[in-house]
Amino acid sequence: MTDVVMRFWLKRRPKLIHDYALAGYILSPNSTIMSHAIDKNKRLITKLILNPTLVGSERNNERAKLIDTFMEEYGDFTNKRGMFARDNIWIMAKDEHTKAYRWHYKYSLTTTKVLGKLACLVLSKILGIGTAERNWKQVKAIKSGQRINTGMDKTKKQVLIYAQYQRTRAQARMTKLAAAGKLWEDDDFASMKMDPFCKEIKESLEAEQMEKAVRILRLWQERWELETIGPNSNLIMEARLTTKYKGLKFFDINENNRVMTVHKMIFQKKHGNNLYHVFATMDGFNDLLTDDDAANDLYWQPWEVNEDLFDCMRVYYKEQVDSNVKCYELGGDCQSDDEQ
Structure with missing residues (x-):
């Protein structure tokens, strides 16, 4: 396990400890990040702030x-003193929707010499290539046809104007649709390569409904079911029996194959032979009434757990082709967990 973690770490280490990542980490105004931030890197100050024309000792x-100014300002920043000793700016910093570079642009850029500028440069850095891809798409739209030889300066200006126009038009379209109570159009489905009537979603939901968890039914009394039960019952065994039998259906062969359903297990106390029986119900049984209510008398029967019950279950599930219950016989491929 250690080797796997180390391989992952060594593969991603250069990107995780990049100068921008470290500087952005220590300059975040988020209180959670600030409590863990450690200043280990000053190279970005040299790269982004220091005048590149300086040489020698002057440099x-x-x-x-x-660096000294940065450390002093960073101390004020982390300890919330000096220009950072204002409650309102830290209330805004706690807001999860506050962008760190916008926070520094408002509250530290004009009041610090190094920290504010460094924070704005680092925290506003774009992560990912999505923006670049969209910008290149706009560049290709401008530099096409007879405008293929347009210069880069002119192209840059036209792209900025075109991008702003596209954004304004999209916002106006969304506002218009929202006012009309329409949140999407048919073209939206086409762009997502979806069927106009959401056929894919419907089929996936139907597939999920069709996929039922397979329930294994062992058609014999397992070893743990034959354990001796004391006069005060056995709650653990009752729970295991309920898990095995509750919800199962079977034919009452002696009553024209009427369908019975195992509702629960009931304890029968008998000297020297305490047993749990199946409490089987049929259509018409009212769960809202008590078991001994006169209205329920005709709709339930106690069944002893024996081979007769298993025969009735075997006949029922043999006819139920679409059932999720899979029956196994003694000595077959599926043994009891206690007998393996």
């Missing part, structure tokens, strides 16, 4: 001053 001195 080293300026870099040292920037």
Whole structure:
């Protein structure tokens, strides 16, 4: 297990400890992240803030001053003092919808020399290629046909205008549809490669309904069922018997094959032979009434758990082709858990 974890870590380590990731982590205003943040990396200050034209000792001195300023400002940031000693800005930081770079743009960029600028540069960095893909699609729309030789500066301006137009048009369309109470159109299904009548969803739901969990029925008394039961019953055995038999159906062969359903197990106390019997009901039994209610007398019977009961169950489930109950005989492929 350790080897697997280490392989995963070594594979992803370069991306997880990237300068931007570390700087973004320590500069997040989220209180949960701040409580775990550790400042280990100053290279981004050199890369993003330091004047690239400086050389020699002048460069080293300026870099040292920037790092020192950053550390001082970072101390104020983590301890909520100085320019960060305002309750309202931290209330906004707790909001899960607050974007970190927007928070720094509002509250730290104008009040700090290094931290605010570094935070805005790092935290506003785009993650993923989705935006780039959409931008390239717009570039291809502009540089097409007779405009294939359009210069990059001109293309950039046209793409920005075109993208803003597309966004405004999409928002206007969504507002119009929402006002009319229409949240989608047929074209939306086509773009998702879906059937207009949601055929795929319907078929998947029907398939889920058809898939029933297979219930195994062992048509014999298992070893644990033959254990001696004391005069005060055995709740553990009752629970196991209920799990095995409750809900099963069988034909009452002596009564024109009327269908009976196992409702529960009942304890019969008899000197030297305490047993659990099946409490079987038929159509007409009212669950809202008590078992001994006169209205229910004709709709239930106690059945002893023996070969006669198993024969009735065997006949019933042999005729039920679509049933999820699968019957097994003694000595067959499915042995009892206690007998394997």
